[in-house]
Amino acid sequence: MENAVDALQEKGRIGRTADSPNELTVSSHVVGSRLGIQVSDTGPGIPADVMDKIFEPLFNTKRFGVGLGxxxxxxxxxxxxxxxxxxxxxxxxxxxxxxxPIPDSSTS
Known part of the structure:
Protein backbone atom coordinates (compact mmCIF):
# COMPACT_ATOMS: atom_id res chain seq x y z
CA MET A 1 0.00 0.00 0.00
CA GLU A 2 2.83 2.37 0.81
CA ASN A 3 4.35 1.84 -2.64
CA ALA A 4 0.97 2.56 -4.26
CA VAL A 5 0.56 5.79 -2.31
CA ASP A 6 4.10 6.82 -3.26
CA ALA A 7 3.31 6.11 -6.92
CA LEU A 8 0.23 8.32 -6.77
CA GLN A 9 2.22 11.14 -5.23
CA GLU A 10 4.83 10.78 -7.98
CA LYS A 11 2.12 10.95 -10.65
CA GLY A 12 0.78 14.08 -8.99
CA ARG A 13 4.16 15.71 -9.49
CA ILE A 14 4.31 14.62 -13.11
CA GLY A 15 0.84 15.91 -13.91
CA ARG A 16 -2.65 14.77 -13.11
CA THR A 17 -5.65 15.45 -15.32
CA ALA A 18 -9.39 15.40 -14.63
CA ASP A 19 -9.80 12.24 -16.72
CA SER A 20 -6.95 10.53 -14.87
CA PRO A 21 -7.54 11.02 -11.14
CA ASN A 22 -5.28 9.51 -8.52
CA GLU A 23 -6.97 6.34 -7.27
CA LEU A 24 -6.01 3.55 -4.91
CA THR A 25 -8.28 0.51 -4.94
CA VAL A 26 -8.19 -2.53 -2.66
CA SER A 27 -10.32 -5.55 -3.57
CA SER A 28 -10.49 -9.29 -3.03
CA HIS A 29 -11.76 -12.26 -4.99
CA VAL A 30 -11.72 -16.04 -4.86
CA VAL A 31 -10.36 -18.12 -7.73
CA GLY A 32 -10.66 -21.85 -7.13
CA SER A 33 -9.01 -22.57 -3.80
CA ARG A 34 -7.13 -19.25 -3.62
CA LEU A 35 -7.95 -15.83 -2.23
CA GLY A 36 -6.60 -12.89 -4.20
CA ILE A 37 -6.15 -9.52 -2.51
CA GLN A 38 -5.48 -6.75 -5.02
CA VAL A 39 -4.05 -3.30 -4.49
CA SER A 40 -4.27 -1.14 -7.63
CA ASP A 41 -3.14 2.40 -8.25
CA THR A 42 -3.39 4.84 -11.14
CA GLY A 43 0.23 5.91 -10.74
CA PRO A 44 2.85 6.17 -13.48
CA GLY A 45 3.45 2.40 -13.76
CA ILE A 46 6.67 0.43 -13.39
CA PRO A 47 9.18 0.43 -16.27
CA ALA A 48 10.15 -3.02 -17.62
CA ASP A 49 13.79 -2.68 -16.52
CA VAL A 50 12.64 -2.00 -12.96
CA MET A 51 9.96 -4.72 -13.04
CA ASP A 52 12.68 -7.32 -13.67
CA LYS A 53 14.36 -6.37 -10.37
CA ILE A 54 11.57 -5.50 -7.92
CA PHE A 55 11.84 -8.73 -5.94
CA GLU A 56 15.65 -8.52 -5.59
CA PRO A 57 16.69 -7.73 -2.01
CA LEU A 58 18.14 -4.22 -1.64
CA PHE A 59 16.93 -3.10 -5.09
CA ASN A 60 15.29 0.27 -4.65
CA THR A 61 14.21 3.27 -6.68
CA LYS A 62 13.30 5.53 -3.77
CA ARG A 63 15.49 8.18 -2.24
CA PHE A 64 15.06 6.80 1.28
CA GLY A 65 14.10 3.21 0.48
CA VAL A 66 15.87 0.11 1.72
CA GLY A 67 14.72 -2.34 -0.95
CA LEU A 68 13.37 -5.01 1.36
CA GLY A 69 9.60 -4.47 1.19
CA PRO A 101 -4.54 -20.63 -0.30
CA ILE A 102 -7.99 -21.18 1.19
CA PRO A 103 -7.84 -24.11 3.60
CA ASP A 104 -10.14 -27.01 2.79
CA SER A 105 -12.87 -26.81 5.45
CA SER A 106 -13.34 -30.59 5.35
CA THR A 107 -9.83 -31.11 6.77
CA SER A 108 -10.07 -28.54 9.57
Missing part, protein backbone atom coordinates in the same frame (compact mmCIF):
# COMPACT_ATOMS: atom_id res chain seq x y z
CA UNK A 70 8.64 -6.55 -1.83
CA UNK A 71 11.21 -9.32 -1.25
CA UNK A 72 9.91 -9.71 2.33
CA UNK A 73 6.28 -9.73 1.16
CA UNK A 74 7.09 -12.38 -1.46
CA UNK A 75 8.88 -14.53 1.12
CA UNK A 76 6.02 -14.32 3.62
CA UNK A 77 3.45 -15.17 0.96
CA UNK A 78 5.49 -18.19 -0.17
CA UNK A 79 5.89 -19.40 3.43
CA UNK A 80 2.10 -19.49 3.64
CA UNK A 81 1.70 -21.35 0.34
CA UNK A 82 0.78 -18.24 -1.62
CA UNK A 83 2.45 -15.82 -3.96
CA UNK A 84 2.61 -12.31 -5.39
CA UNK A 85 1.82 -11.13 -8.92
CA UNK A 86 2.47 -7.64 -10.23
CA UNK A 87 1.00 -6.17 -13.41
CA UNK A 88 1.91 -2.68 -14.53
CA UNK A 89 1.33 -0.45 -17.53
CA UNK A 90 3.27 2.75 -18.03
CA UNK A 91 0.97 5.74 -17.68
CA UNK A 92 -1.92 3.63 -16.35
CA UNK A 93 -0.84 2.18 -13.02
CA UNK A 94 0.06 -0.99 -11.20
CA UNK A 95 -1.85 -3.88 -9.63
CA UNK A 96 -0.30 -6.10 -6.97
CA UNK A 97 -2.16 -9.32 -6.22
CA UNK A 98 -1.41 -11.29 -3.08
CA UNK A 99 -2.53 -14.92 -3.41
CA UNK A 100 -3.29 -17.05 -0.36
Missing amino acids: LPVVKGIMQQHGGGVEIESKIGQGTTVTLWL
Whole structure:
Protein backbone atom coordinates (compact mmCIF):
# COMPACT_ATOMS: atom_id res chain seq x y z
CA MET A 1 0.00 0.00 0.00
CA GLU A 2 2.83 2.37 0.81
CA ASN A 3 4.35 1.84 -2.64
CA ALA A 4 0.97 2.56 -4.26
CA VAL A 5 0.56 5.79 -2.31
CA ASP A 6 4.10 6.82 -3.26
CA ALA A 7 3.31 6.11 -6.92
CA LEU A 8 0.23 8.32 -6.77
CA GLN A 9 2.22 11.14 -5.23
CA GLU A 10 4.83 10.78 -7.98
CA LYS A 11 2.12 10.95 -10.65
CA GLY A 12 0.78 14.08 -8.99
CA ARG A 13 4.16 15.71 -9.49
CA ILE A 14 4.31 14.62 -13.11
CA GLY A 15 0.84 15.91 -13.91
CA ARG A 16 -2.65 14.77 -13.11
CA THR A 17 -5.65 15.45 -15.32
CA ALA A 18 -9.39 15.40 -14.63
CA ASP A 19 -9.80 12.24 -16.72
CA SER A 20 -6.95 10.53 -14.87
CA PRO A 21 -7.54 11.02 -11.14
CA ASN A 22 -5.28 9.51 -8.52
CA GLU A 23 -6.97 6.34 -7.27
CA LEU A 24 -6.01 3.55 -4.91
CA THR A 25 -8.28 0.51 -4.94
CA VAL A 26 -8.19 -2.53 -2.66
CA SER A 27 -10.32 -5.55 -3.57
CA SER A 28 -10.49 -9.29 -3.03
CA HIS A 29 -11.76 -12.26 -4.99
CA VAL A 30 -11.72 -16.04 -4.86
CA VAL A 31 -10.36 -18.12 -7.73
CA GLY A 32 -10.66 -21.85 -7.13
CA SER A 33 -9.01 -22.57 -3.80
CA ARG A 34 -7.13 -19.25 -3.62
CA LEU A 35 -7.95 -15.83 -2.23
CA GLY A 36 -6.60 -12.89 -4.20
CA ILE A 37 -6.15 -9.52 -2.51
CA GLN A 38 -5.48 -6.75 -5.02
CA VAL A 39 -4.05 -3.30 -4.49
CA SER A 40 -4.27 -1.14 -7.63
CA ASP A 41 -3.14 2.40 -8.25
CA THR A 42 -3.39 4.84 -11.14
CA GLY A 43 0.23 5.91 -10.74
CA PRO A 44 2.85 6.17 -13.48
CA GLY A 45 3.45 2.40 -13.76
CA ILE A 46 6.67 0.43 -13.39
CA PRO A 47 9.18 0.43 -16.27
CA ALA A 48 10.15 -3.02 -17.62
CA ASP A 49 13.79 -2.68 -16.52
CA VAL A 50 12.64 -2.00 -12.96
CA MET A 51 9.96 -4.72 -13.04
CA ASP A 52 12.68 -7.32 -13.67
CA LYS A 53 14.36 -6.37 -10.37
CA ILE A 54 11.57 -5.50 -7.92
CA PHE A 55 11.84 -8.73 -5.94
CA GLU A 56 15.65 -8.52 -5.59
CA PRO A 57 16.69 -7.73 -2.01
CA LEU A 58 18.14 -4.22 -1.64
CA PHE A 59 16.93 -3.10 -5.09
CA ASN A 60 15.29 0.27 -4.65
CA THR A 61 14.21 3.27 -6.68
CA LYS A 62 13.30 5.53 -3.77
CA ARG A 63 15.49 8.18 -2.24
CA PHE A 64 15.06 6.80 1.28
CA GLY A 65 14.10 3.21 0.48
CA VAL A 66 15.87 0.11 1.72
CA GLY A 67 14.72 -2.34 -0.95
CA LEU A 68 13.37 -5.01 1.36
CA GLY A 69 9.60 -4.47 1.19
CA LEU A 70 8.64 -6.55 -1.83
CA PRO A 71 11.21 -9.32 -1.25
CA VAL A 72 9.91 -9.71 2.33
CA VAL A 73 6.28 -9.73 1.16
CA LYS A 74 7.09 -12.38 -1.46
CA GLY A 75 8.88 -14.53 1.12
CA ILE A 76 6.02 -14.32 3.62
CA MET A 77 3.45 -15.17 0.96
CA GLN A 78 5.49 -18.19 -0.17
CA GLN A 79 5.89 -19.40 3.43
CA HIS A 80 2.10 -19.49 3.64
CA GLY A 81 1.70 -21.35 0.34
CA GLY A 82 0.78 -18.24 -1.62
CA GLY A 83 2.45 -15.82 -3.96
CA VAL A 84 2.61 -12.31 -5.39
CA GLU A 85 1.82 -11.13 -8.92
CA ILE A 86 2.47 -7.64 -10.23
CA GLU A 87 1.00 -6.17 -13.41
CA SER A 88 1.91 -2.68 -14.53
CA LYS A 89 1.33 -0.45 -17.53
CA ILE A 90 3.27 2.75 -18.03
CA GLY A 91 0.97 5.74 -17.68
CA GLN A 92 -1.92 3.63 -16.35
CA GLY A 93 -0.84 2.18 -13.02
CA THR A 94 0.06 -0.99 -11.20
CA THR A 95 -1.85 -3.88 -9.63
CA VAL A 96 -0.30 -6.10 -6.97
CA THR A 97 -2.16 -9.32 -6.22
CA LEU A 98 -1.41 -11.29 -3.08
CA TRP A 99 -2.53 -14.92 -3.41
CA LEU A 100 -3.29 -17.05 -0.36
CA PRO A 101 -4.54 -20.63 -0.30
CA ILE A 102 -7.99 -21.18 1.19
CA PRO A 103 -7.84 -24.11 3.60
CA ASP A 104 -10.14 -27.01 2.79
CA SER A 105 -12.87 -26.81 5.45
CA SER A 106 -13.34 -30.59 5.35
CA THR A 107 -9.83 -31.11 6.77
CA SER A 108 -10.07 -28.54 9.57
